[in-house]
Amino acid sequence: MVESRLVGPVRVVGAGLLGTSIGLGLRNRGIDVILADASPTHMSIAVDYGAGRVPADGDAPQLIVVCVPPDVTAQVVAAELAAFPDAIVTDVASVKLAPLNELRALGADISRYIGSHPLAGRERGGPLSGRADLFIGRPWVVAAHDGISYQRANAIDDLILDLGAILVEMTPEEHDNSVALVSHVPQVVSSLMARRLLHGPHAALNLAGQGVRDVTRIAASDPELWVQILGANSAPVRDILVAYRDDLDRFIDAIADPTAPGARRRIAEEIAGGNDGVSRLPGKHGQDRRFASMTVMIDDTPGQLARLLHEIGEVGVNLEDLRLEHSPGAEIGLVEISVLPEAVARLTEELVARGWRIAG
Amino acid sequence: MVESRLVGPVRVVGAGLLGTSIGLGLRNRGIDVILADASPTHMSIAVDYGAGRVPADGDAPQLIVVCVPPDVTAQVVAAELAAFPDAIVTDVASVKLAPLNELRALGADISRYIGSHPLAGRERGGPLSGRADLFIGRPWVVAAHDGISYQRANAIDDLILDLGAILVEMTPEEHDNSVALVSHVPQVVSSLMARRLLHGPHAALNLAGQGVRDVTRIAASDPELWVQILGANSAPVRDILVAYRDDLDRFIDAIADPTAPGARRRIAEEIAGGNDGVSRLPGKHGQDRRFASMTVMIDDTPGQLARLLHEIGEVGVNLEDLRLEHSPGAEIGLVEISVLPEAVARLTEELVARGWRIAG
Numbered sequence: 002m003v004e005s006r007l008v009g010p011v012r013v014v015g016a017g018l019l020g021t022s023i024g025l026g027l028r029n030r031g032i033d034v035i036l037a038d039a040s041p042t043h044m045s046i047a048v049d050y051g052a053g054r055v056p057a058d059g060d061a062p063q064l065i066v067v068c069v070p071p072d073v074t075a076q077v078v079a080a081e082l083a084a085f086p087d088a089i090v091t092d093v094a095s096v097k098l099a100p101l102n103e104l105r106a107l108g109a110d111i112s113r114y115i116g117s118h119p120l121a122g123r124e125r126g127g128p129l130s131g132r133a134d135l136f137i138g139r140p141w142v143v144a145a146h147d148g149i150s151y152q153r154a155n156a157i158d159d160l161i162l163d164l165g166a167i168l169v170e171m172t173p174e175e176h177d178n179s180v181a182l183v184s185h186v187p188q189v190v191s192s193l194m195a196r197r198l199l200h201g202p203h204a205a206l207n208l209a210g211q212g213v214r215d216v217t218r219i220a221a222s223d224p225e226l227w228v229q230i231l232g233a234n235s236a237p238v239r240d241i242l243v244a245y246r247d248d249l250d251r252f253i254d255a256i257a258d259p260t261a262p263g264a265r266r267r268i269a270e271e272i273a274g275g276n277d278g279v280s281r282l283p284g285k286h287g288q289d290r291r292f293a294s295m296t297v298m299i300d301d302t303p304g305q306l307a308r309l310l311h312e313i314g315e316v317g318v319n320l321e322d323l324r325l326e327h328s329p330g331a332e333i334g335l336v337e338i339s340v341l342p343e344a345v346a347r348l349t350e351e352l353v354a355r356g357w358r359i360a361g
Numbered sequence: 362m363v364e365s366r367l368v369g370p371v372r373v374v375g376a377g378l379l380g381t382s383i384g385l386g387l388r389n390r391g392i393d394v395i396l397a398d399a400s401p402t403h404m405s406i407a408v409d410y411g412a413g414r415v416p417a418d419g420d421a422p423q424l425i426v427v428c429v430p431p432d433v434t435a436q437v438v439a440a441e442l443a444a445f446p447d448a449i450v451t452d453v454a455s456v457k458l459a460p461l462n463e464l465r466a467l468g469a470d471i472s473r474y475i476g477s478h479p480l481a482g483r484e485r486g487g488p489l490s491g492r493a494d495l496f497i498g499r500p501w502v503v504a505a506h507d508g509i510s511y512q513r514a515n516a517i518d519d520l521i522l523d524l525g526a527i528l529v530e531m532t533p534e535e536h537d538n539s540v541a542l543v544s545h546v547p548q549v550v551s552s553l554m555a556r557r558l559l560h561g562p563h564a565a566l567n568l569a570g571q572g573v574r575d576v577t578r579i580a581a582s583d584p585e586l587w588v589q590i591l592g593a594n595s596a597p598v599r600d601i602l603v604a605y606r607d608d609l610d611r612f613i614d615a616i617a618d619p620t621a622p623g624a625r626r627r628i629a630e631e632i633a634g635g636n637d638g639v640s641r642l643p644g645k646h647g648q649d650r651r652f653a654s655m656t657v658m659i660d661d662t663p664g665q666l667a668r669l670l671h672e673i674g675e676v677g678v679n680l681e682d683l684r685l686e687h688s689p690g691a692e693i694g695l696v697e698i699s700v701l702p703e704a705v706a707r708l709t710e711e712l713v714a715r716g717w718r719i720a721g
Contacts, residue, residue: 196634204531215578227629227632268592275581278555323666
């Protein structure tokens with residue numbers, strides 16, 4: 002059993018993907034988790050799955066984590082604050098200013114509430130998609146406000162660190178502006194692009210490659226959830242969409258006559274601006290910029306990959322990431338490995354000496 | 362040596378990603394490939410790589426494939442038609458109407474020319490990124506026109522089938538409208554989204570998850586190439602962008618006051634329309650449906666991955682694809698492996714028996 006900061010019991014309200022994952026993660030650390038969900042089906046799946054136990058009379062949770070849809074978050078938080086007058090309450094909704102304002106309007110005791118938002122998720126929802134490791138290495142925002150003492154807010158920090166997430170402190174406004182940019186506006190942009198695909202013939206869609214698939218992947222998201230998120234964060238989302246539309250208008254002007262003086266330069270600048278923007282995304286983008294990647298060609302025979310990894314281990318180079326590309330019908334596979342940049346030269350030399358083919 | 366339809370020799374002009382890949386694929390079938398490139402560096406890399414040979418006096422290619430940037434495609438095609446009066450010439454540029462019109466304007470002999478476009482590519486360009494299997498299973502459009510006889514056009518069909526691609530016949534107009542929808546407009550939408558990322562604080566970008574990374578992945582594309590593509594296909598791209606902007610305007614109106622009557626319904630309809638649009642994309646969406654994937658958790662210690670692969674080999678299950686997910690700071694890695702669906706149950710059982718943790 003791994004040591005934990007929280008002592009528990011922790012009450013988790015809402016046994017969907019996030020609630021179940023929190024329960025699983027805390028149970029792994031031996032913390033008593035009490036689950037609550039309006040759906041008996043969700044409830045029994047999550048309990049069977051090992052995410053926690055059913056409530057019992059006299060339960061006195063130290064901490065309550067509300068994991069329900071954004072629209073009902075404030076109401077449920079208020080009810081929990083009232084029902085458990087000694088507990089600290091947090092929520093995990095993906096907007097943070099609206100619930101806080103609503104709680105203030107409801108006259109709830111926000112000296113025991115602090116909102117939070119784990120930036121983690123999966124394409125599939127529901128308790129069965131829950132994973133104890135869902136939050137590991139992911140940012141988890143604590144939306145600080147003045148109405149709660151440092152000591153009380155500490156319980157939320159413990160929750161986040163116990164689940165292996167990276168604690169990020171922001172004001173609710175900073176949080177909402179940030180997720181508008183990196184989550185909510187990309188969702189709208191992707192959904193509207195996917196909507197255009199309704200208007201093409203099948204023959205056109207058959208030409209689709211990885212590019213349009215990537216751009217529209219999140220367009221498969223749940224409309225019901227997104228109405229709630231976008232409705233609760235409408236002002237920052239609108240501001241960014243208006244700026245996006247202004248760029249789009251300029252682009253449409255330029256492309257209306259690409260032979261006009263300056264038109265090609267303007268088109269190039271918009272695309273180059275995209276290069277600069279995407280390079281600001283931290284960490285790996287397909288690949289991690291702290292690491293250098295190299296590609297080794299292997300024959301498509303059993304044991305080749307295991308042998309390669311064994312020999313990389315012998316050379317004493319630490320593998321940061323690995324991806325096997327295997328094209329059906331091809332007799333070779335391409336193994337893309339990421340290592341520290343300073344290790345590339347030596348590893349290349351050692352692998353070539355052992356007969357491996359380095360593709361680049 | 363696999364049997365081929367083409368007899369060759371085939372001359373490939375331009376030894377970048379596509380030219381080199383075509384050369385490698387044809388060489389695999391024993392076809393004599395003559396390479397030509399203005400860059401001596403590209404030329405020598407492609408020859409060393411096995412994509413073909415240098416030109417010789419008296420070369421009489423049956424087929425010429427022009428693989429140069431869109432802006433210069435028509436000029437190079439015209440020059441090849443003139444230099445080799447018995448050869449059929451095609452090109453692989455990602456726009457098809459503009460080069461044909463330009464060739465007509467140049468008075469070129471289009472009774473020996475038919476344009477084509479393989480829908481295949483990689484994020485990296487250049488001859489070293491070339492792969493013999495780049496086109497396998499990918500659509501390859503032949504842009505039919507009335508000026509070339511059925512029999513002559515046949516050589517292009519043979520090229521496409523020899524390289525394992527899927528032949529798709531369209532008019533140049535149909536082609537350009539199709540790629541505007543599934544390639545060119547997604548590029549613009551992605552680049553403009555990425556451009557917005559220039560205007561956020563670093564703290565906001567640190568919250569970025571897979572969604573915005575996917576939406577903006579292709580925003581890292583080469584501006585120089587895209588100016589040429591977008592400039593050469595400006596009318597269809599503009600039409601779709603205008604329709605996109607009209608949707609965006611409606612969305613911005615709705616989100617300006619999400620509490621107004623009907624606003625939430627309109628927001629939901631836009632997102633739901635995206636659901637419908639993305640579901641029209643054929644085949645796999647992110648992962649190969651012929652295979653099932655499972656995730657194994659490994660400790661971040663040397664040799665763990667090699668041991669896992671060794672033991673999968675012992676179990677006798679063939680690995681179709683593998684991806685190591687390694688979160689900075691995390692003590693575990695997640696290895697996502699793809700295997701045939703029927704192998705999942707047995708492999709899970711065997712791996713669990715050997716002490717591996719299966720995460721899902």
